[in-house]
Amino acid sequence: MSKGDATRAMILDVALATASKVGLEALSIGELAKEVGLSKSGLFAHFASKEDLQIEVVRKAIARFIELVISPALKRPRGEPRVRALFENWFDWSRASELPGGCLFIAVSSELDDQPGPLRDLLLASQKDWLGVIAQAARVAVEEGHFKSNLDAEQFAWQLDAFILGYHHSARLFRSKDAQKRAQRAFESLVRASRA
Amino acid sequence: MSKGDATRAMILDVALATASKVGLEALSIGELAKEVGLSKSGLFAHFASKEDLQIEVVRKAIARFIELVISPALKRPRGEPRVRALFENWFDWSRASELPGGCLFIAVSSELDDQPGPLRDLLLASQKDWLGVIAQAARVAVEEGHFKSNLDAEQFAWQLDAFILGYHHSARLFRSKDAQKRAQRAFESLVRASRA
DNA sequence: GAAGAGAACGACCGATCGTGCTATTCTTCA
DNA sequence: TGAAGAATAGCACGATCGGTCGTTCTCTTC
Numbered sequence: 158m159s160k161g162d163a164t165r166a167m168i169l170d171v172a173l174a175t176a177s178k179v180g181l182e183a184l185s186i187g188e189l190a191k192e193v194g195l196s197k198s199g200l201f202a203h204f205a206s207k208e209d210l211q212i213e214v215v216r217k218a219i220a221r222f223i224e225l226v227i228s229p230a231l232k233r234p235r236g237e238p239r240v241r242a243l244f245e246n247w248f249d250w251s252r253a254s255e256l257p258g259g260c261l262f263i264a265v266s267s268e269l270d271d272q273p274g275p276l277r278d279l280l281l282a283s284q285k286d287w288l289g290v291i292a293q294a295a296r297v298a299v300e301e302g303h304f305k306s307n308l309d310a311e312q313f314a315w316q317l318d319a320f321i322l323g324y325h326h327s328a329r330l331f332r333s334k335d336a337q338k339r340a341q342r343a344f345e346s347l348v349r350a351s352r353a
Numbered sequence: 354m355s356k357g358d359a360t361r362a363m364i365l366d367v368a369l370a371t372a373s374k375v376g377l378e379a380l381s382i383g384e385l386a387k388e389v390g391l392s393k394s395g396l397f398a399h400f401a402s403k404e405d406l407q408i409e410v411v412r413k414a415i416a417r418f419i420e421l422v423i424s425p426a427l428k429r430p431r432g433e434p435r436v437r438a439l440f441e442n443w444f445d446w447s448r449a450s451e452l453p454g455g456c457l458f459i460a461v462s463s464e465l466d467d468q469p470g471p472l473r474d475l476l477l478a479s480q481k482d483w484l485g486v487i488a489q490a491a492r493v494a495v496e497e498g499h500f501k502s503n504l505d506a507e508q509f510a511w512q513l514d515a516f517i518l519g520y521h522h523s524a525r526l527f528r529s530k531d532a533q534k535r536a537q538r539a540f541e542s543l544v545r546a547s548r549a
Numbered sequence: 550g551a552a553g554a555g556a557a558c559g560a561c562c563g564a565t566c567g568t569g570c571t572a573t574t575c576t577t578c579a
Numbered sequence: 580t581g582a583a584g585a586a587t588a589g590c591a592c593g594a595t596c597g598g599t600c601g602t603t604c605t606c607t608t609c
Contacts, residue, residue, distance in 0.1 A: 269526070
């Protein structure tokens with residue numbers, strides 16, 4: 158890895174952390190340069206535009222999410238254990254050291270939901286993938302006989318995701334200590350209602 | 354009402370609509386002035402600072418929320434009907450004409466969750482009130498014998514709110530037509546599991 | 550050790566930000 | 580109707596924004 162690539166990767170690490178706190182729009186080139194100890198122009202030379210930087214940040218987040226949440230879950234046994242792993246791994250992701258502001262996707266989805274463009278498209282696609290992965294895991298759990306045969310897998314995924322949103326809301330805005338407990342209980346009741 | 358008050362109210366109406374789309378931080382005085390047809394300084398004279406304007410916007414949203422969601426629900430019969438009204442009225446609020454970007458509270462909670470200050474405090478307090486209202490309605494439903502006696506009212510409120518967050522996510526980011534259907538189904542399963 | 554490529558720097562651009570101060574115009578009420 | 584005061588406009592400020600420029604420094608390669 159060349160020096161340029163290393164610097165670029167470091168910039169993106171810092172940018173990801175900052176973006177999780179302040180969002181992608183409030184992420185300013187000048188402030189970011191100060192944080193990483195580069196001049197503004199020196200930092201900017203690594204990217205074609207601010208939007209390009211933002212896209213790279215989201216890409217990095219997606220890669221990290223797959224690495225931390227999806228991949229480990231897919232290694233778990235088919236069925237309920239895999240569904241459970243998806244849910245539980247998500248908390249590790251949200252509390253990952255590079256995300257002091259919590260899950261980036263949730264943090265920026267509000268600021269992007271009315272701003273068309275490649276950034277929104279990228280976020281949307283990754284969120285659809287995420288829901289798809291959950292639904293697929295639920296379908297596998299039906300196949301394995303863990304979940305009831307008439308389960309609506311999409312509805313299951315939707316509710317699981319809603320509990321994740323609820324957790325994020327509680328944990329970040331309310332700073333509630335009970336957030337994970339609440340989410341866990343909600344998840345358990347969802348699983349219970351879905352079992353065969 | 355003096356002319357000044359009328360102008361101020363009109364400014365806040367426009368500001369509320371814009372903030373629901375772009376957030377409270379990206380709400381700029383200059384752009385807002387163009388929208389309402391005032392000069393930047395003419396508009397600014399109505400407020401002590403930008404933060405003051407933002408606070409007034411949130412206050413207006415809170416007043417409108419009470420008017421559209423809480424008050425009508427409290428007029429419904431005690432018990433499940435009242436709980437149901439809270440949930441259903443919320444959709445009217447989110448789709449209200451002055452909120453083209455959806456629920457303001459959800460839209461700005463991500464951008465405020467890591468920014469301490471009076472703005473965050475105000476949002477937090479109103480969100481706590483909201484959860485409190487739901488929980489109280491659930492407790493009344495227990496009293497009325499509609500919900501089971503050992504129901505955890507706070508958990509019920511938490512899950513109901515999670516479904517609302519899920520709806521907002523689906524409807525605004527995904528532009529999903531099924532969003533309300535999904536939320537409704539989730540709500541029904543929650544109510545079913547809570548009944549006596 | 551010379552040459553060329555890659556990386557970072559500082560100065561600067563036009564635009565916009567929030568926020569003053571002052572002058573002018575419009576309302577309101579005696 | 581005219582004076583008092585509220586409401587709005589005009590203008591300017593310092594700061595910061597994303598972005599471009601030419602220059603310099605460092606590193607690799609022959």
